Amino acid sequence: MFPLIAFGILAAVALASGIMVITRRNAVHSIIWLIVTLFAVAGIFLLQHAEFLFAVQIILYVGAIMVLFLFVVMLINLDVALKQAQFRRQWPLGLLTAGLVLAQLVYMIYKMGAGLRLPAQPPGPEPVGNTQAIGQALYQTYMLPVEIASLLLLVAMIGAVIMAKRKLE
């Protein structure tokens, strides 16, 4: 019973603060609400016994990416944006499209999951030691993708430096 209540609270917090993210006028407020969402998602990871991802979510997402966002928002002068309309003119169309996507997703989940219940779990032993298991999978099965991901980060780093440079010569 406790996991279900915890899940309900965390899901409600994640969805509500997600809505706050896209409705706030001030980008700094949006970032604060996004951090609340990320914490709720981290709690959901913990609920699913993904302890390593919980730590990665808090350290990397909240600690690194959000601080980067905050820095850029502080760098950019937002006084003009505060006075302008915050939504596009075609917002009803966008809302309709997103509503259709959600209806389709929920319908398919309901249909394929036979009333929100997936078929029984395949039998198997519970994985022991989440961090250890992830480390073994990362450095044995997924060695090449890890290398490619590190290359991607290098490319992104160079790209960000070149993009933010004052002048290309």
Next chain:
Amino acid sequence: MIPTAYYILLGSGLFTIGVIGVLTRRNVLIILMSIELILNAVNINLVGLSQYFRSVDGQVFAIFVITDAAAEAAVGLGLIIALFRNKETVNADEIDLLKW
């Protein structure tokens, strides 16, 4: 034990909120934040199904998704700074250099 479908439903909800943000907001920074919401929805699905199949593969892919999010945030924010330097705006409607 929470049914896996609940996680997938939560993922769909968060994904839809992100899509609404991308489609309706005019501020480029908030569009980038909506993309982060979408990526988090994907991670919830991956971890939920990883628990369902009793395998860590889904969580490993969630780590790759987080790596992607970091790369995307770095490049995207670099682009926004370059854009702001050239056009003095963060408004998606006014960025029409390639339109004719």
